[in-house]
Amino acid sequence: MFRIFRLDEDKVLNEVSSRGSKRVLVQAPEGLRPYLKPMVDKLRELGVTVLLSGNPCYGACNLALREAEMLNVDLIVHVGHSPMVSSSRIPVVYLDAQYIVRENGCLERFKETLLRFRSLGLFSSLQFIGYLEEARKTLEEWGLKVFIGRGSGVKYPGQVLGCNYTSPLEVENRVEGFLFIGGGLFHPLGLSLLTSKPVMALNPLTCSLRDMRDLKRRYLRRRYASIVEARDGEVFGILVGLEPGQFRLGQAEGLKSLIESLGREAYLLGFNYLDASMLEAYTWIDVFVNTACPRLSLEDSERLSKPILSPAELLVALGLIRWEEYIGESSQT
Template identity: 30%
Template sequence: MTGAQKQEREQYNYETFEEVLEELDGKDYDKIGLQGPDGIKPQIIDFASDLEDEGFETVIVGASTFGACGIADEKVNRMGADALVHVGHTRFLHPEKADMKDYDVYYLPYRENRDLMSVLEENYDEINEDETLGLVGVTQYMDRAEKARDFLESKGFEVVEGKTGLRTSEPGQVLGCDAGAAHNIAHKVDAFVFLGSGHFHPSQVSEAGKKVYVVDPYEKHIWIEPANSLDDEMQAEYARVLKHKDKQKWGIVTSSKKGQNYMKAVEIAKEKLEEHGKDVYVFVEDRIFEADYRGFGIDIYVNCACPRMTKDWQDLAFVSPRALKVLDDDFGEE
């Protein structure tokens, strides 16, 4: 990554609301929009009050935001806002290179206040000392990545320099839809150290083919996510495709959210299905719920929106575009 690219990735992210206020101060804005995820809604109200105190009008987006993929620039623009403060996440880069910066958006990632460093310091002997490590994690803890790295190196571990992923703007940062930060350095490491909690993100990292030591500030210890732990889920998706392979009507779903609108993926999936003689119907919605897709007489949908949703559907089959490859394998045998 060139210096200019690095600067472009970083310049939209701020560490404190005061920094955002300072930046807004010099701008010719009258009204500012605000949005953020559940859990920090009281802070959003505080930020709105602070902005009002500074003489700005404000408008708040009611729906919770799951990621910066869902920037509500169009909504607040319709309300007459000149800029948007997106709280909770770092700037999101579109994987298909669609323009994500055609509006003034200020990103204020949320940093979780839990004592992550004590968990690492008290449990680091769980990590095999002969292993070269890659350091990755979720936004909430990436402000401590350098500290964690210094600590591990002081204990004699070799830690490989992190890189950004396809959609992320902090080195080592992973999202539910982007473990590129891990994949980019997987060939240089024996294992990953992950800063964060839950299985969802570590399992994405494990897809890079290495085990993951999870420094978990909720569980307050270090536990291991095995390498390639998503293999079973992928097999289940292949099975869903094979179960429906003789169905004539197939749906493709994408989102109208800017960062979840994957038109190239739609095109590729459509082509693949049409190659196999299917009738293909393309759907779009902001937030995607299974209930909306009942009643069309279609039993299987390809998810070209947030990949995190794929495993959430129960009655209808919902599969990722890559699961379609089994159509080739299966049909090839005929």
């Protein structure tokens, strides 16, 4: 019912015209690629040569700067994410892709559950961000206090990225719980790890509501098991994401020094996209440490048989902070 994307094609056409771009690289995540043809056709009508990116694109952090240079384009059209990476020799037009959403009575179904809260913080990922204000209206009619935080480094109020939860955290003190509206459990799980307040995830496509507590607990148990396994690690591989928005060489170097100062071995390991077999082929590496995308530890860790720790989890494994400090509470495992 909601599966209609709104692509603001006019924005792209205006930008292309006003810049006089002749050769444009269009980049989009897999799920949006089927819908690009109308925009491509309009660009061609303007006399523009359109090139496509075939590489994975999981976020604004995968900005195809290198591809654009090699393919000699004068503009990147990056579809589906809001701006994140700055400083480029090649200009970038970011094009939101949002679902066209309409309140279809889905919230109503969960009225009883949601009315257990007196106040809620709403948040979402970009695709469903247009739904938040409509949801706010409904919830406020029910007598709830609703807060939508303004984060830093995101475009819209209430918007989160897998590596940026500043929007909901801004209103954390004012709410009893959080409601995520959008697809998947990655983003609400991410917030639930940063707050001790309840987080619920409403998927408006399937009209299902999920309390994140169980998943958080299960996730933390898995993380804890990884940390315990990592304690005996002798050789650490610190993952350095080579995509523009994931590249944290300084942080990786710092972690390397820290590990070495404790008498263990550490190697920086550059990569673009997680390929479990390519990493694990370094059979003599015991533990991976992830400085790239939080998604790796959150969602992709099951594809690796070795522990893959976040920097904070590494500190726990090395005995530098306590698990309780890391999870911010003492009764979770």
